[in-house]
Amino acid sequence: MHPSHxxxxxxxxxxxxxxxxxxxxxxxxxxxxxxxxxQNTAPxxxxxxxxxGPRPTPRPGALVQLCRTASLIRSTIERTILREEKFTWNHFxxxxxxxxxxxxxxxRIAQEMGIxxxxxxxxxxxxxxxxxxxRAPAEHDRRTIVLVPTDxxxxxxxxxxxxxxxxxxxxxxxxxxxxxxxxxxLLRELARRGRAHAxxxx
Numbered sequence: 001m002h003p004s005h006x007x008x009x010x011x012x013x014x015x016x017x018x019x020x021x022x023x024x025x026x027x028x029x030x031x032x033x034x035x036x037x038x039q040n041t042a043p044x045x046x047x048x049x050x051x052x053g054p055r056p057t058p059r060p061g062a063l064v065q066l067c068r069t070a071s072l073i074r075s076t077i078e079r080t081i082l083r084e085e086k087f088t089w090n091h092f093x094x095x096x097x098x099x100x101x102x103x104x105x106x107x108r109i110a111q112e113m114g115i116x117x118x119x120x121x122x123x124x125x126x127x128x129x130x131x132x133x134x135r136a137p138a139e140h141d142r143r144t145i146v147l148v149p150t151d152x153x154x155x156x157x158x159x160x161x162x163x164x165x166x167x168x169x170x171x172x173x174x175x176x177x178x179x180x181x182x183x184x185x186l187l188r189e190l191a192r193r194g195r196a197h198a199x200x201x202x
Contacts, residue, residue, distance in 0.1 A: 066190075073171070081163045085156070090115060092160055094123045095149070098133050099157040103146040105138075114191070132156060 060068070074089050082092055090113065097109050110120045124147065127133045132153030138144040149157065168180055177183070 073167075077164060077167060081160060081167070085160070087160070088123075090119065090123045091126060092157075092164075094120060095127055095132055095153060095157050096161060098127075098147045099149045099154055103136070103138065103148050105144065105146055109147065111195070114195075127153070 077092075078087075078089055082088065085091075093113050094109055097112050098104060101108075106120060106124060107117065109124075110117045113120065124133070128135070131150055133147050133149050135145050136148050138146045172180055172183075178186075
């Protein structure tokens with residue numbers, strides 16, 4: 001009598017597929033498994049605190065909304081104003097800082113913009129290659145190198161800044177918001193406090 005396809009009690013193990021790791025042949029050492037093999041090595045999350053009622057839904061605060069708004073406006077300016085010059089926001093901002101200061105060290109530009117020096121280095125390399133800024137010894141210390149705008153850099157920064165100001169005027173016009181100067185002063189104070197907080201936290 002032939003066993004039915006449901007009768008697997010007497011079926012050899014090799015026909016039913018492996019139920020675990022295949023044993024090594026006699027005389028061959030079994031392979032070593034890496035540490036944590038077969039285990040979930042991700043650190044567990046701490047248990048959520050028990051509350052009497054439903055957990056509150058997190059809502060974005062002022063800083064979150066500020067960052068979202070800045071990202072939105074920044075991408076709009078890059079798309080509508082800076083793209084024709086093949087500029088990113090960092091290119092424009094770095095050129096603006098150099099033109100306002102008329103001579104500033106690279107580390108101070110990075111601090112003013114709030115970006116890493118490596119990111120700034122790439123921006124400065126582009127601005128120098130395009131003849132918009134150049135390196136020169138500082139007047140107070142010839143060993144210190146500062147970035148100085150060229151006439152072409154001043155002209156381009158003025159033209160782009162005028163277009164950015166027009167965008168600002170359209171955004172703030174008739175909205176009941178504070179003036180642009182007041183908002184700028186508030187943002188500068190927030191930046192100052194943010195830098196101070198970053199210094200004390202490290």
